[in-house]
Amino acid sequence: xxxxxxxxxxxxxxxxxxxxxxxxxxxxxxxxxxxxxxxxxxxxxxxxxxxxxxxxxxxxxxxxxxxxxxxxxxxxxxxxxxxxxxxxxxxxxxxxxxxxxxxxxxxxxxxxxxxxxxxxxxxxxxxxxxxxxxxxxxxxxxxxxxxxxxxxxxxxxxxxxxxxxxxxxxxxxxxxxxxxxxxxxxxxxxxxxxxxxxxxxxxxxxxxxxxxxxxxxxxxxxxxxxxxxxxxxxxxxxxxxxxxxxxxxxxxxxxxxxxxxxxxxxxxxxxxxxxxxxxxxxxxxxxxxxxxxxxxxxxxxxxxxxxxxxxxxxxxxxxxxxxxxxxxxxxxxxxxxxxxxxxxxxxxxxxxxxxxxxxxxxxxxxxxxxxxxxxxxxxxxxxxxxxxxxxxxxxxxxxxxxxxxxxxxxxxxxxxxxxxxxxxxxxxxxxxx
Ligand code: UDX
Numbered sequence: 503x504x505x506x507x508x509x510x511x512x513x514x515x516x517x518x519x520x521x522x523x524x525x526x527x528x529x530x531x532x533x534x535x536x537x538x539x540x541x542x543x544x545x546x547x548x549x550x551x552x553x554x555x556x557x558x559x560x561x562x563x564x565x566x567x568x569x570x571x572x573x574x575x576x577x578x579x580x581x582x583x584x585x586x587x588x589x590x591x592x593x594x595x596x597x598x599x600x601x602x603x604x605x606x607x608x609x610x611x612x613x614x615x616x617x618x619x620x621x622x623x624x625x626x627x628x629x630x631x632x633x634x635x636x637x638x639x640x641x642x643x644x645x646x647x648x649x650x651x652x653x654x655x656x657x658x659x660x661x662x663x664x665x666x667x668x669x670x671x672x673x674x675x676x677x678x679x680x681x682x683x684x685x686x687x688x689x690x691x692x693x694x695x696x697x698x699x700x701x702x703x704x705x706x707x708x709x710x711x712x713x714x715x716x717x718x719x720x721x722x723x724x725x726x727x728x729x730x731x732x733x734x735x736x737x738x739x740x741x742x743x744x745x746x747x748x749x750x751x752x753x754x755x756x757x758x759x760x761x762x763x764x765x766x767x768x769x770x771x772x773x774x775x776x777x778x779x780x781x782x783x784x785x786x787x788x789x790x791x792x793x794x795x796x797x798x799x800x801x802x803x804x805x806x807x808x809x810x811x812x813x814x815x816x817x818x819x820x821x822x823x824x825x826x827x828x829x830x831x832x833x834x835x836x837x838x839x840x841x842x843x844x845x846x847x848x849x850x851x852x853x854x855x856x857x858x859x860x861x862x863x864x865x866x867x868x869x870x871x872x873x874x875x876x877x878x879x880x881x882x883x884x885x886x887x888x889x890x891x892x893x894x895x896x897x898x899x900x901x902x903x904x905x906x907x908x909x910x911x912x913x914x915x916x917x918x919x920x921x922x923x924x925x926x927x928x929x930x931x932x933x934x935x
Pocket of ligand 1: 653654655656657658713716720753754755756757758759760761762763764765766825826
């Protein structure tokens, strides 16, 4: 199959490279000429484990190419994927569909022969109808079908998630489109991956419902963690105790500083807006959003607590800035709330993150260090915000020696309280009363 992928952001690039690896002929298109130049030169603009090798191999074997021009690729494509950004619209939280609409306009004039237009971008219910109307208006003779095919890729594990998904969701009622989608994902049928064919609106909603449910699950365990602290219980054991119940499941029950990232924060708010507009508010999700925002803001207080409420003139060492490990993504990262709050309370912040280079532009006044030991040196307290593997195996005696006072606030529960106590740290973590 021939695939044109519009948008070489996170989703477009991973999906394009994986489809090429399945054996399809893929052209990834982006308006950003510099990005395309870099990709052509073999440079991957994002940090995603395994992506560089995957791109390199598929380019070398002639199945993957990059272009700023959509013309040729769209004209010859069996399927054109729209994988452009749908950020939160400033001010009101609705998903900003301007890039999606622009892509639809562009595709409309280029399609030749029956073409399946697939939305990979996360789009509100009804967007498929809008895309269809835009294309129909711009090119009344076009032979096409618009399909919803949401992605469920976790950053840091995106290739694995693409190649071994729990399910594939395809929203279309068009038989020809269904055949094309079947063919595109055929390599996955060998692993018996379930494919859920459904209506387009249903498919669009599945994506939001999945993300909202996961955000809700995390928020639930975060609140239980607070309760554990108050009553002297251990949230990790609670999570295990409930997670073994198959109806609940053990995933996404890690208590922490609140969820961040490119999806949960924006998708939960967009779902709230859709539901309000439809006259059926999703109050559970409205509350989830509120609790999570407040939680991220409250985390700096935990650091103040270990220093008797006074951060004035104190040095805080921060380990981890990205919203989760194995990504360089800083979008809605808890660190963006925590670090400025520490500074507002009078602390000086020195920080290290293995990949969060963008933090330098986003966090003013922070002293960025070259490694974890440099970041803890001379600190009155250390706070672990992101659970990078390399922080799990630190030489703790060295850490203690380097710090001014051995206070550790572990917002990801990567260490054991009894062990930290035995090593002479004053240690606080999440939900382990
Ligand atoms: C998410 C979805 O998992 C994915 O299916 C969707 O397509 C895009 O959004 P991603 O944002 O990459 O993926 O990361 P994810 O692993 O889901 O984590 C999101 C946030 O939740 C992170 O801030 C993470 O630290 C937090 N989290 C996750 C927890 O606090 N506890 C958990 O148990 C799991």
